[in-house]
Amino acid sequence: MVVLIADDHALFRYGIKLALESLYNDVTIIQASGADEARKLAHETEGLDLILLDLQMPGLNGISELKQYIDTLPDVPVVIVSGSRQRSTIRAAIDAGARGFILKSSNGEILKHVLPLVLSGELYIPAQAVAAEELEAEYEGSPLEESSDFNPDFKSLTPRETQVLKLLTLGYSNKEIARSLGMLEGTVKVHVKSIMKKLGVNNRTQAAIAANRSFFRQNSTTPA
Incomplete structure (x- = not known):
């Protein structure tokens, strides 16, 4: 597997390189510190399988320029690696053509899950990046009552x-x-109608809020 890591922080590139080499026996790592260099290497590298791309580095000024930049790259899956947890940024990156979004705060083991998923043609989006409180704020007027009776069957x-x-x-x-x-x-x-019926909610927004609350409830439980 051939992977291009594009990030202007050398220490971060080194960390990703070590993580990939610990997970895969046969992996070739190529590194770039800027967008122009990354584009050049992407076109010159034969058999390139994946690009891990930072959103903020010389030559690439964040999400606003991402789609145009991805369009200049070869037809290779691009996964964004970013410190941003904003729902709008994650969705915009996927809409721009990225096949996945990895938080820089994630454990290196996440690569073991993400890479096979993306290389098989699937999308990867971090569920923990979408908080229920944020979702509720965006969809005011569609509250979800908290009660002991509400227990959606996921x-x-x-x-x-x-x-x-x-x-x-x-x-x-x-x-x-x-x-x-x-x-x-x-x-x-x-499918949406069936989901709402099974979860016992009245609309799609409540289904999304319930899903997020369920995720955070599960992940906030400390094992005994």
Whole structure:
């Protein structure tokens, strides 16, 4: 596997390099400290499999320039590695053509999960980057009551419904979900309706809030 790491911080590139080499026996790492150098290396490197790209470095000024920049790269999966946890930034990166988004605060082991997923053609989006409080603030007027009676059954969701729910949580429309998952928009509508029924919520926003609350509840529990 051939991976290009593009980041202007040498120490960070070194850390990613060590993490990849510890996970894979046969991996070739190429490094770039700026966007122009990364583009040049991407086009010159034969058999390039993946690009790990920082959002802020010389030649690339954040999310506003990302789509235009990705369009200049070869047809290779691009995964953003960033310190930003903002939902809007993550979604904008995916909309710009990135195949994944890894938080710089993540453990190096996350690469073991993300890389096979992205290389197989799937998307990777960090669920922990989307807080329930942030989602509720964006969708005022659609509250979700907290009560002991409310216990959504996420285990009843099919694998496909779970995929739809993850994108729905990020604020994707039915059309965007259909495009991302290679489905008909009408099929997505059926899945969304089924999800709301199984979770016992009244609308898609409440389904997303419930999903986020469930995630944070599970991850805030300290093992005995």
